[in-house]
Amino acid sequence: MKRSADQAPALEGVASAERTLTLLSAFRKGDGAVSLAELSARTGLVKSTIMRLAVSLEAHGYLGRLPDGSYRLEAELLRLGAIYQQSFRLEAHVMPVLERLVAATGESAAFYIRRGEQRLCLFRVDSPQRLRLHVRAGDLLPMDTSAIAQVLRLFSSVELAGEAEATRFPLYTSGAHDPHAAGMAAPVFGAEDVFVGALTLSGPVTRFTREAAAVAGPVLLEMARGLSRGLGSRLAF
Structure with missing residues (x-):
């Protein structure tokens, strides 16, 4: 009853x-x-x-x-409509960058945002190589010690603001979330220099080694900076 x-x-x-x-x-x-x-x-x-x-x-x-x-x-619906439109503008900016990243590096590229104690893969373009990681747009992963989670944590925490300023990007980790996966991430900012999310590259540890990441890193960082400028940020990082 x-x-x-x-x-x-x-x-x-x-x-x-x-x-x-x-x-x-x-x-x-x-x-x-x-x-x-x-x-x-x-x-x-x-x-x-x-x-x-x-x-x-x-x-x-x-x-x-x-x-x-x-x-x-009334106006609250206008506010929600503006957020809805912004999400599509974000996709229009991010997806071409992901495609260029994949073409330049051969690895999978993605854009992550933080959702509480999880990280959400908002957009993704897969590597053309047969051996690749199987993550999809919409997947939620833990806020672990991976490079992606570290970037999201650094810029979504007031307590870590000083540490974020002193950090050199992009960050690289190998085997943090999955023993077979390596990843690299750089922050992306938008209007008024507000943190938007993390631009990332990922691949199998056997191919996306620290040496390979050293080559791909400048490409990822430059594209993260370009994406930030396109979203209205003037922040230098």
């Missing part, structure tokens, strides 16, 4: 979230303000439900209620 009681609020919460999303999705291109009656007609929700949902949406900046009782979309 307790399990059923626990499940009821969860199911109710899902239904409420679905109704909220239905309400937001009812707005169409060209809408200024939409009346309560029109929103009810578009969504199939009763007016009292719409008014109840709208209170929370107003409080969080998603909807605004006009004096005549109609509703319009």
Whole structure:
């Protein structure tokens, strides 16, 4: 019985979230303000439900209620839209750099960001060589001692700011996450010199040795600097 009681609020919460999303999705291109009656007609929700949902949406900046009782979309949705657009601009900048890195070095290139205590492979271009590491865009890996994790940790921690300034990039590690894998990473910055993520190269330890990394390192660093400039950074590193 307790399990059923626990499940009821969860199911109710899902239904409420679905109704909220239905309400937001009812707005169409060209809408200024939409009346309560029109929103009810578009969504199939009763007016009292719409008014109840709208209170929370107003409080969080998603909807605004006009004096005549109609509703319009508010600035919080614009902010989220800007973030969405920025993610696509980032991809447009990063992917060509990854492709050039692979062409220049023969190793797999990727772009990582930090997600809590994990690192997320946001974009990746695989090496054309048959022996390569099998990581995919969207994979989450631990914040271990690899070069990639070290770069992400250095620039996402206030306590390590001084250490980051004194570090020479790119960083190289071999066998840190996987005994068969080696990697190299350099930081990338964006507008107002905000840290964006890590530009990386990786390959099998038998091929991407420290000697090979010494050759590839200047290429990776120059491309990280160029990517940073393209994203609006003026930071020299």
